[in-house]
Amino acid sequence: MQPTAALALPLRPPAHRVDPRAVQWWRLQGLVALVVLAGPQLVVWLALGASAPFWLLLTTILTALAAAVYTLVVPPIRYRIHRWEITDEAVYTRSGLVVREWRIAPISRVQTVDTEHGPLQQWLTLASVTVTTASARGPVTIHGLAADDAAELARVLTETTQATPGDAT
Amino acid sequence: MTDVGAEVPWRRLDGRMLVVAPMQHVVRLLPLLVILLFTGRGDPVRLWITLGITVALVVLGLVRWKTTRYRITPDRVELHSGWVRRQRRSVPRDRLRTVDVTSTLLHRVFGLGVLHVRGASHASADHHGLKLDAVSVAEAGRLRRELLQSSPAPGGVGGRTPGPDQAADAPGSVDSPGAPGAPGEVLSGDGRHGDHRHSRVLSVLRWPWIRFAPLTTSALAGTGVLIAAVWNVVSELGVRPRDLPFAADFEQRVLGAAIWLTVGFLALALLVVAVLGALLMFTERWWGYRLTRDDEGTLRVHRGLLTRRSLSVAGNRLRGVLVSEPLLLRAGRGAQTRVLATGLGRGSQGGALQPPASRSETHALAALVAGEPVERSTLAPLRRHPRRALWRRLTRAVGPALVVCAAGWTVASTVAGWSWLGPLTTALAALAVPLALDRYRNLGHLLTDRHLVTRWGGLHRRTVVLERSGVIGWRLRQSVFQRRVGLVTVEAVTAAGDGGYRVTDVTAADGVALAAAVTPSVLADLRRSAPPGAEEAPGDLAAQCAGRGPQERLDHR
Numbered sequence: 270m271q272p273t274a275a276l277a278l279p280l281r282p283p284a285h286r287v288d289p290r291a292v293q294w295w296r297l298q299g300l301v302a303l304v305v306l307a308g309p310q311l312v313v314w315l316a317l318g319a320s321a322p323f324w325l326l327l328t329t330i331l332t333a334l335a336a337a338v339y340t341l342v343v344p345p346i347r348y349r350i351h352r353w354e355i356t357d358e359a360v361y362t363r364s365g366l367v368v369r370e371w372r373i374a375p376i377s378r379v380q381t382v383d384t385e386h387g388p389l390q391q392w393l394t395l396a397s398v399t400v401t402t403a404s405a406r407g408p409v410t411i412h413g414l415a416a417d418d419a420a421e422l423a424r425v426l427t428e429t430t431q432a433t434p435g436d437a438t
Numbered sequence: 439m440t441d442v443g444a445e446v447p448w449r450r451l452d453g454r455m456l457v458v459a460p461m462q463h464v465v466r467l468l469p470l471l472v473i474l475l476f477t478g479r480g481d482p483v484r485l486w487i488t489l490g491i492t493v494a495l496v497v498l499g500l501v502r503w504k505t506t507r508y509r510i511t512p513d514r515v516e517l518h519s520g521w522v523r524r525q526r527r528s529v530p531r532d533r534l535r536t537v538d539v540t541s542t543l544l545h546r547v548f549g550l551g552v553l554h555v556r557g558a559s560h561a562s563a564d565h566h567g568l569k570l571d572a573v574s575v576a577e578a579g580r581l582r583r584e585l586l587q588s589s590p591a592p593g594g595v596g597g598r599t600p601g602p603d604q605a606a607d608a609p610g611s612v613d614s615p616g617a618p619g620a621p622g623e624v625l626s627g628d629g630r631h632g633d634h635r636h637s638r639v640l641s642v643l644r645w646p647w648i649r650f651a652p653l654t655t656s657a658l659a660g661t662g663v664l665i666a667a668v669w670n671v672v673s674e675l676g677v678r679p680r681d682l683p684f685a686a687d688f689e690q691r692v693l694g695a696a697i698w699l700t701v702g703f704l705a706l707a708l709l710v711v712a713v714l715g716a717l718l719m720f721t722e723r724w725w726g727y728r729l730t731r732d733d734e735g736t737l738r739v740h741r742g743l744l745t746r747r748s749l750s751v752a753g754n755r756l757r758g759v760l761v762s763e764p765l766l767l768r769a770g771r772g773a774q775t776r777v778l779a780t781g782l783g784r785g786s787q788g789g790a791l792q793p794p795a796s797r798s799e800t801h802a803l804a805a806l807v808a809g810e811p812v813e814r815s816t817l818a819p820l821r822r823h824p825r826r827a828l829w830r831r832l833t834r835a836v837g838p839a840l841v842v843c844a845a846g847w848t849v850a851s852t853v854a855g856w857s858w859l860g861p862l863t864t865a866l867a868a869l870a871v872p873l874a875l876d877r878y879r880n881l882g883h884l885l886t887d888r889h890l891v892t893r894w895g896g897l898h899r900r901t902v903v904l905e906r907s908g909v910i911g912w913r914l915r916q917s918v919f920q921r922r923v924g925l926v927t928v929e930a931v932t933a934a935g936d937g938g939y940r941v942t943d944v945t946a947a948d949g950v951a952l953a954a955a956v957t958p959s960v961l962a963d964l965r966r967s968a969p970p971g972a973e974e975a976p977g978d979l980a981a982q983c984a985g986r987g988p989q990e991r992l993d994h995r
Contacts, residue, residue, distance in 0.1 A: 276921075276922075276923070276924030276946060277924070277946060277966075278914065278916065278926055278946040278949070278950060279946060279947055279950045279965055279966045280914070280950055280964055280965060280966060281964060281965065281966045356963055356964070358959055358960045358962070358963075359960045359961075359964070361964055365915075367917065367918055368915055368916065368917045368918075369915070369916045369917075369921065370913060370914065370915050370916075371912075371913070371914040371915075372911070372912070372913050372914075373911055373912040373913075373914075373953070373960060373961070373964065374910075374911040374931075375910065375911060375957060375960045378910035378911060402910050402911050402931065402933070403780065403910060403933035404910055404911065404931045404932055404933050404937040404938060405936075405937035406913065406929065406931050406936070406937035406938035407910060407911045407931045407937065407938070409911075
C-alpha cells in the first residue's frame, strides 16, 4: 500500500538479533519484578490476617497479574524489536517497546566500549555492550548478547576506535 | 613524551592563599562564629572554641598549600593534592575544552584567580576538570593562554614553560595586579614571545539591557535564594521575626484588612523585591561584561562585579550557538545567546555569551559567533513541520490539561469550599490550546551549508545552530502515535551543550534524509532501498526556501 510505505521510517532494521537467551533474561527480570512488587504486599496481607483490608488482596492480585502478563507477553516482542548491527561506519541499534528508538553512533566518534554482566546475565552467560561517545545523550547499548560475542564485539570496536585519530568530539 | 614531562618542575599555588583560604572559611563560618561569640556572654570556653577553629583553619590552609602541586607538561595537566587523602589528577591536554578564571571579592583583593580547567568526556573524571585555587592573576592569564593554544606542539610549549616563566610568579613582575574594576587586557599575548594576538570585541555591556533582567527566571530564582539566605541568617541568629518591634503592629493591620487587600499587598511586595533582586543580580553578574574573540577564534567572556569571572572557549571547541527565549523574556521582546561548546560545565552559566538583550542584538551576536549572516543562522527561514505535527502538539498539551481539569471539577464538586478549583482548572485547560498552537508554530528546521538549524518550544523557545561537523550521532524516536501518522523526532547528538538537539515531528522520510544529508557516509547503507553509493546533496538553502528541500525531491523520485 502506498500510504503505509510513505509513512514508514525509511531505515532498514539492523542486521542482527540479540541472543535468544535474552528472552529468558527478560522473563527472569519480570519474575524478579513480580516478587519485589507483589511479595511485600502478600506478606503484609498474611501478617495482618483477619484485619487485612480487602483492597490489599486486590492490589496484590492485580500486581501479580500485571507482572505475569508482562513476563509472558513482552520478552518475545522485545526480542523481535531489539536488533543491532556494526557497519563499517556506525554502531546501529533499534529498541523500545512503546517508543521505538533507533540509535546511530558513528564508529569514528566512539570513545569507550564497556561490557557489563549483571548477576542474571552471568547466570545465562549473557552480556550488554555499551558504546559511549562524547555526548551524554549518545550511549548506545546492546542488551542481551552472548558473553563471547560481546567480548569479541568489544575487542573489535576498541581496536577500531583506537585506530581513529583525534578525540572524537 | 613522558620523559619530557618528567623534567617539567612542579609549581605551588600562590603563597597569598595562606591568608585567603582561612579567610574564605571564616567568612563561610561567620554565622556560626558570631553565634558562638555573642550568645555566650563572654563565656571563656566559647572564646577558646572560636580561637581553636581559627587556628585549625590556618593550619589546614598551610597543609593544603604545602601539599598541592601542579604542573603542565607538554601533554598533560597534573595536580597533586591532599595530605591524608592524596589525590593525583591529570587531564590530557588534547582533552581540555574550557578554561575558566573566577575571582571572588576576597581573591581580587589579593590579586588572585581560581583557574578551572575542564575536559571533554562526560563519562570520566576529566569532565569535572581540575581546579587551581588559586594562582596570581598574571599566572592565571598565562596558564589560560598556554592551555588554550590549539596545538600543543611537543617541546614548543613545554620547553618554554620552565625557567623564565617561573619568574612571572614573583610579585614584582606581576603586570596587572587585578585592580578592582579594571578588566583584563584587550591585547592579550605573551610579550616575551612577540606574538601579540589581537582580540576583537564582539559585544560590551549596554545598560538598557537591564530592563530584561526582571524577565528572566534565573534572576527571580536568584532573588529567592537571596531571601532564603537572609531568612537563614536571621533564624540562625535566633531573631524571631515576631519579636521585631513593628511586627505586632503590622500583624494587627494585616488581620484587620480585607483578604484581597492583604493578598494584593503581599503580591506587590514580592514583585518589588523580585524586580529589585533581579536588577541587583544583573549588576553583580554582568558588570563590566565584554565578549571578545582573538585571532585563533577563542571566545572570552569577562563579567562580574564582586566575583569576576572570565570564561574562555577555544575556537575548535565551538559547535554552535543557541538563542534562548523563555516565555517572559520573549513577551518582552528579548532573548539570550548561549554558546554550544564541548566540555562547557554546568558551572559556567550554561555558556551565556551575553546578558538577556533585545531580539535583534541577540540574533546578530549569534550570527557573528556562528560565522554566518543572520539569515543563515538563527533567523534562517526554517522549514515548517507537517500539519500532523500540530495534532501531536495539541493532543500532548490538551490531553493532560483535560485530566487536570476533570480532577479539578471532581474535587470542586465533592469537597466543600473548593468550588473555585473547577473554573480555575478549566481556564488552565483552555490555555493549553494557544500553547500548543504556539509550540507548533515554533517548530522548524533547516540545513544550511555548515549548520543544522532547529527551533522548538513554547514556554521556552530555543533556536539552535549546530555545526554539521559537531553531530556525533543520531537518535530517532517514534512513539506509537508517531508511527501511525509517519512522524519522527530526530535528535542530533553532539558533545556540546545539552548533548543532543531535536528536530521534533518531521515526516519519517524527511527525518532520515536530514540525518543522511548531515552524515552521508554513516547513513548510506542504513537507508531502506537506497541506491548504493547515492550521494546526498547537501542542504540547499534556496531550494528549501522555496518549500521543497532536496530531501523531499530525493524521496519522491
